[in-house]
Amino acid sequence: MEEMEVPAKRGKREQTKVNNRKAILAAARSIFAELGYGTTTVRDIIRRTDLASGTFYNYFQSKEEVFQALMDANALEVRPHLIETRANARTFEDLIEGTFRVFFDYLARDRGAFEVLRSNAGAIRVRMDTPEIVAGFDELQVDIEKAISDGLLEPVNASYLTAAAVGMAFEIGDRMLAQEEADVEGAVKFATSLIMGGVVKLSNPDSP
Amino acid sequence: MEEMEVPAKRGKREQTKVNNRKAILAAARSIFAELGYGTTTVRDIIRRTDLASGTFYNYFQSKEEVFQALMDANALEVRPHLIETRANARTFEDLIEGTFRVFFDYLARDRGAFEVLRSNAGAIRVRMDTPEIVAGFDELQVDIEKAISDGLLEPVNASYLTAAAVGMAFEIGDRMLAQEEADVEGAVKFATSLIMGGVVKLSNPDSP
Amino acid sequence: MEEMEVPAKRGKREQTKVNNRKAILAAARSIFAELGYGTTTVRDIIRRTDLASGTFYNYFQSKEEVFQALMDANALEVRPHLIETRANARTFEDLIEGTFRVFFDYLARDRGAFEVLRSNAGAIRVRMDTPEIVAGFDELQVDIEKAISDGLLEPVNASYLTAAAVGMAFEIGDRMLAQEEADVEGAVKFATSLIMGGVVKLSNPDSP
Amino acid sequence: MEEMEVPAKRGKREQTKVNNRKAILAAARSIFAELGYGTTTVRDIIRRTDLASGTFYNYFQSKEEVFQALMDANALEVRPHLIETRANARTFEDLIEGTFRVFFDYLARDRGAFEVLRSNAGAIRVRMDTPEIVAGFDELQVDIEKAISDGLLEPVNASYLTAAAVGMAFEIGDRMLAQEEADVEGAVKFATSLIMGGVVKLSNPDSP
């Protein structure tokens, strides 16, 4: 009559709610990755779920809200690591290398997440930068500027340098994932070397 | 009242057709840039035109077709220049510098074109790479590989290097356009130096 | 397995049931008054309650049923009084005056009830006549006809006279409630005088 | 009174538009009359039309807008007549009688219009007064007040008197329409007599 009362924190109802939210987020992630944000419909999302259409609206107000939730989850995953890494960097090379490593590592661990940002709708590749991602980039620029004022780096155009690092991160990350087995360290080394010493250093890793 | 209409080769009718096509393309470009592809409606496009909705379909079969035409126009504008530049390159640095120059030059001359690629829908930045653009990048990779086999460049991961150049081109291009007056040469120098010698060279342009 | 259920005058359980029913009815009344029947949702109703949505269906089968219950409660409140009043009427004026008094009195005591009938959704005033109300009106007509056949009233079109009284009751009642302090006697006198002697009598209350 | 009916220059397109608008209004009127405003759906309306669902939105923004258009059409039909009638009234009786006649006449000519105001949803009769209609009634009150200040009528509560007239108009109008052949003059006489001299006068039309 009485429940055997498995020592569970959550009641079944509460657990179902958590699961449903996850299911919707997962479905949204996979479909956004396939179709891109603009083309995806709410129906597409719930169709990948065993939930009813109305249920979507118990969890999210709209397509945009679920997308934001997805992006926020991404950002929450990466930003703390980025911040920690940069805080510990003693040289400019540490800073750059650590940043690439956190980013490529994250991509390798969670391909799905990146696919949302790098979707392929028909023949059109789309990349979406959410406010959170943009914010992460801005922080990188601040750190670069600090590195310059701290004398860790000769004066350069910090805005362009940030842009270069960001562009490289996305494009190299993309190609890294295209391979069977993502070689994170290889990508980190490549990107860092290029930033630090250009093609000269790429082919001559031990040059100063 | 009426235009003086110098007797031209084109009949008035024919001229109108050309003008309408241009008007639709221009409207499409500006609205895609604002809303992104997925969110833009055909009505949005023709609303920026003094044409009627039905007329749209006399010129393009669908929303997708007008988008493709826009992308193709971009490519047609750039690719011949890229091909010529690369063909004339004698060193790897020539190759890289020429590529960046053609691309940044194109962006500076036709900001609108790039806006399509770098749109801002709500808080979400979107970048769209069409097949034509991707093809242009693939050609760069072929040229880089050729440069290696010709001994112009030490062996490096050509795929990653292409990716790095592409990413830098888009991101630096973006920031270049953000400035009041686009400094094409500055951007070309920056990007080329970074590729060639990394941050060392950036702050020390005359190093070997 | 099941509760032993001690026979109580009212168990706590039973009391709760009564209270919940009342709570739902009160909430329904107030929200119907605001939004009108068609626009009100069951969720609107339970939101004004500390009950859960499912609980609604333990007490009423549907939105319509709660509305009917509300109307029936109104009618139950008024009809016995109307019947008694009319039964005691010795003259036609007694009949009319008593009817108006019961009705206006009821409105003054329970504004909320009337508001349900006279709701104001957006800019559109709505009045709802339920079967019970219609029945009450029909009885008035029967009494008027009886008054005529009893010689208390000269022969007139009883249907129109009933209609006139009903229309006056609603409209005058509405204006009476619009005042700070509902002047029931004033409204009764006005309506009765108008029926009995028209505007002449209104301004000349003591004329025959 | 009647338009000279200029042979219309309308093109077929323009004519179709006018016809479709009329068709939607007519369908809306009849379905509102059947189901009441709250219960009626846009689909119900267009289903009574040979138009497509999307076409509705070429003419009206929403269900509310079509309803308002209907009400405004009603008001436009009656108010000018009411204003004219009242302007010509020399006595208070003229004023009242003219008002009733215009209103009952209108009802008799256009039963459908009134049906919207007197609908029957399930067992619940609903009557809707739109702002335009309310405005018409407010004007009556002003005229009554003027009649008092002009000495045409002994001082009485103008608000209640207006309310009484309005209530009578709607209710008696309703019953008038319930008859096979609407007896406008009969209804006018009845209502006017009741207002002027109460039941005494009703049964004794020639009393002063």
Add this chain to the structure above:
DNA sequence: GATGAATGAGAATTCATTCAT
């Protein structure tokens, strides 16, 4: 009984595309 999330039919609305003028 109470709860409140799930359900899914159906409502309002949009929009790419067609077609009569």
Add this chain to the structure above:
DNA sequence: TATGAATGAATTCTCATTCAT
């Protein structure tokens, strides 16, 4: 060819009602 209203399938969203807990 241009026009712009018509079309209707597709989309977003709501809500009365059910049901597992």
